[in-house]
Amino acid sequence: MISVLKIRNLGCASCAAKMERKIAALPGVSEARVNFLTQKLTLNVKEDCLEDALSKADAIIKTIEPEARLIR
């Protein structure tokens, strides 16, 4: 399933690219897109992995940019 979430305070484009790479590698995630311009995360993820993937994605985002937040 496709899940689209807003990311608040996404500040740098290369950080967004970094997040995208790491989130795409999460289990159950077949596609990830962190769009710096629209400040959105788009995930293609297996339904039963969604919750897990989202909390891990949130952690990844915080690690790379401390002020950025995934809005759920």
Next chain:
Amino acid sequence: MTLSKLKSRPFRIPLALALLIAGFLTKNPEVRTGLMVLSYLIAGYDVMIHAVMGIIRGQVFDEHFLMSLATIGAIVIGEYEEAVAVMVFYQTGEMFQDYAVDKSRRAIAETMNLRPDTANLLGEDGQVKKIDPEEVKTGDLISVLPGERLPLDGIVVSGVSQLDTASLTGEALPRPVKPGDEALSGCVNINAALTIRVTRPFEQSTVNRILEMVENATDKKSRQEAFITRFSAIYTPAVVIMAVLLAFVPSLLIPGALLSDWVYRALNFLVVSCPCALVISIPLSFFGGIGGASRAGILVKGSNHLEALAKADTFVFDKTGTLTEGRFTVSSVVANGVSEQELLSLAALCEKHSPHPIAKALREADKFPLPESLLNEVYETPGEGVAALIGSEETLVGNAAFMENRGIEVPENKNGGTVSHVAKNGVYLGSIIMEDQVKPCAKEALLRLKNQGVKRLVMLTGDSESAARKVAEKLGIDVLHAGLLPQDKVSRIEELMAGRDGRGTLVFAGDGVNDAPVLARADVGFAMGALGTDAAIEAADIVIMNDDPCKMAAALSIARRTVLIATQNAVFAISVKALVLVLSAFGLSSLWMAVFADVGVAVLAVFNALRALKLQEKDQKCVLS
């Protein structure tokens, strides 16, 4: 950058800059150092906080960490003035970059400022209630006052007015509406109040679908962007490792080499190690291009489609509805033994109830219609013709095959066009020749495509060879495939795609009716005149809201320009960085140059990307020749 930084920067950075300049002008060494330290702290404290947070989280290649390391390194080797200047300019550059990114986001958002905030719901008691368009249900009545934007799609129930469709189609001419007409959300009501019965919920409305489409278009990466993100993933670590090696290896190996000299060179590397300029400028260029196109009534569903379009060398067109109006008009009547008017009236009466475009043309041409009461029985053979009882006489109207199947000989049609033959009681009475009008702009559109370097123009049609040949010659089509069934079109496209040379892409343009598989198969699928037709919007990669063929040429030129701007940015940023890296390695660069290569280039690239948003004069409208 983040909001907190955006807010404080406009005050802090000028202050830091002023202190820096004051420091340079001050003779007293203590005061000078004091001013410099103050400037450095004001400009860079947040960078350092982020750097520390980054290290705690294990982010060594973090932009803030590298910038802190570079400036602190410079202070340690005694280049403290430069260190302060680098920090101040880095922050200044970041500020401009954020401003530019923000501005372009807004600019695009504004071009797409179609989202209505409220709908005037008409209650059963006649009272008007302002509510959120999302709360309006199908079948509800809404009122739209002059000057208001239609919040939802619907059918006009009462009121006669004109609608400004410019923000949907890029078209300047207003569209008249009267009761019974469809009115689409996103249009602006010009003259008089309208009452509209809503036909679709907000999520499915034209305006909402367009907004979502354009907004999500940058989710689909262009190849250029994919390349740059891969490149940037390697670039930063590589440059940092080179910096470490450069700092310590030569001073150990080369006798007499000064450690501080090589460390200084290495610090240059750290300053240029952030790939942000690259990573931001490419998608921003595409974002701009997509935004600009949408203003011209061209909706692009993804950056990748714009990129593929830019490389187009073959354009394939569906004839009817794309290059021609899809409306037939009677061009001549050949009657045997009856008057031309009689022949027309007979044919028109037989075709009285057919929705086919040919039947419509016959009815329009018949100025003195026979009374409908004469029409007794009608049998239609789809795609061939109609047999009807008029009074008690059996009348046939149809193509040559239809007549021949009923044992009636017809003369050969030599002058092109689409022909309907008429016979009564087994006697041939003559033929009516109809032509589909070529769109006024089609020739110019095709010429512009050729001028832009498109090598092959191909036309596919289900029409007969003779009818299609005439249109093809008029328009300067290179290759014609006529008499095709819908399923043949896909295999023709596949043949054309297999037979092409090099990297050029194949574009297919159709009106979206019956050609969804072809739209999907081509490298780029254009749907023409798609305003309000859902199937075409779904299947196509690029949607042209009105049916003006010139928009195809405009789309091509926007695509080319966008890709050019993105390429300029990539080449410029990579080469400036490479140059500074090489110069630094040989000790010929300074931190000043390095900081320019980092943020200066980023700012220039962002401003360059903004150009993609601006439409060129020729793409704004179709110039009729």
